[in-house]
Amino acid sequence: MNGLPIDLDLAWESLPALLDGLKVTAILTALPLLFGLALAFPICFARMSDRRWLAFLAEAFVTFFRGAPLLILLYLVYYGLGQIQALREGPFWILFGSPFGCAIVALSLNHAAYMVEVLRGSLLAVPHGIVEASEALGISRRNVFIWVKMPLAIRYGLKAYQNEVVSFIKGTAIVSVVTITDLTAVANTIFEQTYDPFTPILCAAAFYWAFVNVVRLCFNLWRRWLNRHNTEDAAADAEAPGRVNALRPASDLKQVMP
Amino acid sequence: MTHLSLADLAGYMRQLGEGALITLELFLVSFALAFALGVLIGIVTLSRSRLVQAVWRVYASVFMGVPSLLVIFLTFYGGSAMLAAMFGEFGARIDVSPFGAGVTAFTIVYAAYIAELMRGAIDNLPRGQFEGARALAIPPVVMWGKVILPQVMRLALPGLVNVWSFMLKETPLVSLAGLQDLVAAAKISAGATKEPFIFFIATAFVFIAFSAVSFKLATWLEIRLDRGQRREAAGGSPPGAAA
Numbered sequence: 038m039n040g041l042p043i044d045l046d047l048a049w050e051s052l053p054a055l056l057d058g059l060k061v062t063a064i065l066t067a068l069p070l071l072f073g074l075a076l077a078f079p080i081c082f083a084r085m086s087d088r089r090w091l092a093f094l095a096e097a098f099v100t101f102f103r104g105a106p107l108l109i110l111l112y113l114v115y116y117g118l119g120q121i122q123a124l125r126e127g128p129f130w131i132l133f134g135s136p137f138g139c140a141i142v143a144l145s146l147n148h149a150a151y152m153v154e155v156l157r158g159s160l161l162a163v164p165h166g167i168v169e170a171s172e173a174l175g176i177s178r179r180n181v182f183i184w185v186k187m188p189l190a191i192r193y194g195l196k197a198y199q200n201e202v203v204s205f206i207k208g209t210a211i212v213s214v215v216t217i218t219d220l221t222a223v224a225n226t227i228f229e230q231t232y233d234p235f236t237p238i239l240c241a242a243a244f245y246w247a248f249v250n251v252v253r254l255c256f257n258l259w260r261r262w263l264n265r266h267n268t269e270d271a272a273a274d275a276e277a278p279g280r281v282n283a284l285r286p287a288s289d290l291k292q293v294m295p
Numbered sequence: 296m297t298h299l300s301l302a303d304l305a306g307y308m309r310q311l312g313e314g315a316l317i318t319l320e321l322f323l324v325s326f327a328l329a330f331a332l333g334v335l336i337g338i339v340t341l342s343r344s345r346l347v348q349a350v351w352r353v354y355a356s357v358f359m360g361v362p363s364l365l366v367i368f369l370t371f372y373g374g375s376a377m378l379a380a381m382f383g384e385f386g387a388r389i390d391v392s393p394f395g396a397g398v399t400a401f402t403i404v405y406a407a408y409i410a411e412l413m414r415g416a417i418d419n420l421p422r423g424q425f426e427g428a429r430a431l432a433i434p435p436v437v438m439w440g441k442v443i444l445p446q447v448m449r450l451a452l453p454g455l456v457n458v459w460s461f462m463l464k465e466t467p468l469v470s471l472a473g474l475q476d477l478v479a480a481a482k483i484s485a486g487a488t489k490e491p492f493i494f495f496i497a498t499a500f501v502f503i504a505f506s507a508v509s510f511k512l513a514t515w516l517e518i519r520l521d522r523g524q525r526r527e528a529a530g531g532s533p534p535g536a537a538a
Binding site (some may be wrong): 100106110114118211238246 | 334362
């Protein structure tokens with residue numbers, strides 16, 4: 038073994054395969070993010086509903102799909118749902134019959150459960166007075182939600198959303214267990230072919246790192262855009278301590294933006 | 296619907312139980328090590344040295360930006376080679392077990408998260424605590440052990456609970472490196488009995504139950520760590536007087 042654990046020739050050769058894997062990982066990130074968010078809104082309303090049974094159902098959903106490890110959810114959907122006769126003969130089998138469909142379903146449910154909590158936290162953070170004032174002005178409930186509560190909630194919840202998205206991307210690495218050739222699976226295949234334990238895994242890790250940081254950068258730009266009306270406050274926010282979970286807002290941004 | 300006899304079920308339950316113990320062991324050992332290393336890193340990186348800061352930022356960025364699964368694979372498949380490179384002939388003879396690889400990977404990854412938490416919490420501590428300890432000539436080890444860390448833990452607890460529950464949900468990943476843990480046992484039982492639904496749901500509930508228990512513990516711990524604050528409030532002294 039030479040000093041460098043990376044075989045550059047092998048890395049160069051496996052680049053196209055790894056890029057294909059990255060594409061699969063990106064699709065497996067984007068679709069569940071979309072479906073999960075779409076699912077999170079109604080469940081969040083149910084969770085905050087005054088009707089006891091509805092709130093209870095939503096809470097049970099959140100507890101289960103947040104509390105169970107993603108790997109188990111994936112096994113459950115992939116191996117477990119095929120057991121149900123009605124499902125096997127129903128129209129949804131196109132979805133549950135393929136590993137890709139199963140992965141999308143499991144990831145979406147997991148993401149939805151996390152997003153319910155993010156959404157709920159952000160909506161609860163909206164000051165009550167503002168909502169009351171809007172109601173006093175005779176604005177309809179729907180418009181209050183869309184034009185008053187949501188814009189504020191997005192600003193409050195952006196950091197939590199970013200953390201969730203980043204950890205979700207890293208979570209997608211397990212879909213290879215249901216035979217999907219994502220980035221991790223490609224790296225594993227190359228490892229099995231070459232028995233080089235470092236090059237493929239380190240290359241895949243580099244791709245994940247780049248992907249995660251691009252996403253992080255996009256969130257930072259989004260945050261800056263949302264806070265454009267008070268740039269001074271935003272700067273103060275970025276400097277504030279207690280930045281739990283890997284946020285390096287100010288410095289990273291400065292390096293990229295002129 | 297089930298074709299399982301009671302005796303069969305008991306046998307599978309025993310297997311699952313053994314698997315659950317391994318999962319629990321892996322989780323607790325990894326968390327303890329990650330916690331110790333994280334606190335240490337959190338303290339060391341308070342140093343203003345450029346080198347320390349640079350190393351910390353690279354370390355944190357790498358391990359927070361890469362899936363744990365890849366780190367596990369790296370330590371498991373590349374572990375022997377790394378040991379051989381570090382310790383020569385002697386290291387090459389050590390076999391890397393999935394358990395050891397998992398513990399190593401989780402320790403390295405989650406120490407980064409815990410160190411980040413610690414740094415945030417230490418930042419939030421009033422500077423007077425450090426100055427006071429120094430003015431009283433308290434030696435650094437006692438200062439950290441008796442003055443700073445107990446207060447830091449109070450501030451860091453919510454974040455630690457997050458890391459705890461997140462890490463718990465990642466422990467099954469080590470089964471992909473071949474560890475015979477709860478999830479592996481569930482998968483084997485599910486395959487053998489053709490009852491995947493029951494076994495995977497049961498496994499999910501084991502995890503949910505464990506998080507529920509640990510949240511209860513966390514609440515108790517929070518109350519205990521808050522006792523200094525509570526007494527202050529009960530004594531009616533002005534806010535900030537005891538800080």
